[in-house]
Amino acid sequence: MADEFDAIVVGAGMAGCSAAIRLAQGGASVLLLERGAEPGAKNLSGGVLWGRDLDRILPNWAREMPVERHVVRKRFGFLTGEDSVAFDYEGSGWRREPYVAHSVLRSRTDAWLAQQAESAGATVVPAVPVDSLLWEGTRVKGVVQGGENMTAPVTIVADGTNSRLTLGTPIRPEARLSGEATELGMKEVYRLEPTVIEERFNLEPGEGHAEEWVTGIFPPGVMAGGFLYTNRDTLSLGLIVKVGSLFGKGVYAHDLVERFKQHPAIQRKLRGATLVEYGAKLIGSGWASRPAAFHGDGWMVAGDAAGFVFSNGIVIQGMNYAVRSGLEAAETALAAKAAGNASAARLAEYDRRLESTGILSDFRDFAGMDRVKWNSRIYTAYPKFATELFHAMMADTGAPKRHLRQLLRTAQRAAGLSTRALVKDAIAVARDL
Numbered sequence: 001m002a003d004e005f006d007a008i009v010v011g012a013g014m015a016g017c018s019a020a021i022r023l024a025q026g027g028a029s030v031l032l033l034e035r036g037a038e039p040g041a042k043n044l045s046g047g048v049l050w051g052r053d054l055d056r057i058l059p060n061w062a063r064e065m066p067v068e069r070h071v072v073r074k075r076f077g078f079l080t081g082e083d084s085v086a087f088d089y090e091g092s093g094w095r096r097e098p099y100v101a102h103s104v105l106r107s108r109t110d111a112w113l114a115q116q117a118e119s120a121g122a123t124v125v126p127a128v129p130v131d132s133l134l135w136e137g138t139r140v141k142g143v144v145q146g147g148e149n150m151t152a153p154v155t156i157v158a159d160g161t162n163s164r165l166t167l168g169t170p171i172r173p174e175a176r177l178s179g180e181a182t183e184l185g186m187k188e189v190y191r192l193e194p195t196v197i198e199e200r201f202n203l204e205p206g207e208g209h210a211e212e213w214v215t216g217i218f219p220p221g222v223m224a225g226g227f228l229y230t231n232r233d234t235l236s237l238g239l240i241v242k243v244g245s246l247f248g249k250g251v252y253a254h255d256l257v258e259r260f261k262q263h264p265a266i267q268r269k270l271r272g273a274t275l276v277e278y279g280a281k282l283i284g285s286g287w288a289s290r291p292a293a294f295h296g297d298g299w300m301v302a303g304d305a306a307g308f309v310f311s312n313g314i315v316i317q318g319m320n321y322a323v324r325s326g327l328e329a330a331e332t333a334l335a336a337k338a339a340g341n342a343s344a345a346r347l348a349e350y351d352r353r354l355e356s357t358g359i360l361s362d363f364r365d366f367a368g369m370d371r372v373k374w375n376s377r378i379y380t381a382y383p384k385f386a387t388e389l390f391h392a393m394m395a396d397t398g399a400p401k402r403h404l405r406q407l408l409r410t411a412q413r414a415a416g417l418s419t420r421a422l423v424k425d426a427i428a429v430a431r432d433l
């Protein structure tokens with residue numbers, strides 16, 4: 001029997017919607033299946049959408065898509081018990097179009113993207129949880145949903161981090177994700193008047209602020225980074241915790257969020273705000289969470305399902321890679337349609353595209369990032385070192401001032417940071433970040 005569609009895309013997130021839009025624009029008949037009641041209903045990001053990848057399919061997206069604010073300031077810092085040290089980047093170029101980054105709420109953006117897919121000619125079907133891929137030997141012929149087979153020469157798997165369609169299959173032979181290569185993202189959204197947001201964060205109307213924190217405030221061994229982003233009339237706040245670092249600690253992940261919110265550097269920003277939404281989601285740990293292959297006979301994997309989340313503690317970028325990889329999968333599927341051939345050899349073009357667009361090199365070149373990001377000293381010694389040093393450099397105690405060298409030694413001692421560890425970590429940062 002002939003296939004009903006040229007391509008089936010599973011998952012109406014950033015990767016799946018982008019792939020479906022490009023496929024439809026390229027004249028392919030495409031079926032986009034989403035398990036959520038509506039596209040975006042099940043999606044969660046911090047989230048700052050970096051870059052301009054959507055320009056390729058939707059040149060006016062930055063004006064038409066329901067984005068929240070364009071980011072003009074990025075803060076990175078360390079929290080200790082009650083103290084904090086932070087560095088701000090505020091680029092004048094970030095205030096001019098084309099903006100470099102936008103805060104977004106996925107329930108709005110993904111619904112809009114799915115509409116664009118539909119307008120371009122894709123068949124978008126929400127509330128349809130795909131059961132499995134339809135395998136014939138090593139070939140994927142489509143998907144199985146509710147006991148029914150749906151077939152297409154190409155299936156693009158874009159079902160997110162905990163990719164049930166690929167786990168336990170030749171794409172990801174492991175039965176479940178490992179705690180060492182997985183992070184848990186928890187997020188809360190707080191309503192606050194736009195004028196209060198602008199005054200509190202020193203922003204002009206429409207401008208946004210994004211901050212990331214290394215959290216030296218949790219029980220030893222628990223490794224987590226915090227974030228706070230401004231939206232139009234809400235704040236997005238949350239934590240990303242290394243799942244393996246929670247094992248055996250007797251701590252509940254949601255208690256960590258409570259502790260984060262109580263820190264003075266965060267608490268003050270939430271004054272008068274009302275909780276309106278919360279959620280949690282797994283995140284893959286970059287290169288370590290990649291599948292066995294990105295393509296095969298009749299299939300390609302894109303976005304989080306392929307492990308394309310770049311997160312080094314200073315910035316988290318997954319949505320941009322989801323869009324980019326979705327588009328490259330779509331281009332490959334269009335070429336396969338033109339050639340009337342969707343074999344593994346033909347779809348190898350996808351890997352070449354992932355390579356030539358820098359996606360694979362971004363992840364391969366920074367494969368050691370986790371060694372730096374999940375070094376336990378980052379969450380214990382360094383926050384203490386930074387806050388001690390800055391306090392000592394600035395506070396006037398009436399005693400004679402000391403040289404920076406002496407201050408560094410004192411901060412090192414207070415943080416329990418040996419010179420050997422400092423040098424070792426500096427080398428790792430230079431090598432892996």
Ligand SMILES: Cc1cc2nc3c(=O)[nH]c(=O)nc-3n(C[C@H](O)[C@H](O)[C@H](O)COP(=O)(O)OP(=O)(O)OC[C@H]3O[C@@H](n4cnc5c(N)ncnc54)[C@H](O)[C@@H]3O)c2cc1C
Binds near residue numbers: 010317
């Ligand atoms: C707390 C947190 C903060 C983050 N912050 C940022 C940030 O600031 N910036 C950034 O760029 N990235 C951020 N990320 C990462 C970003 O969210 C992801 O990289 C991005 O969502 C990946 O998009 P995707 O389309 O690949 O997957 P997803 O967005 O997960 O979409 C997958 C889709 O597939 C659907 N689906 C799953 N299984 C099935 C099935 N069987 N059948 C049908 N449909 C299915 C899901 O419902 C979902 O709609 C963050 C993630 C988290 C959790």
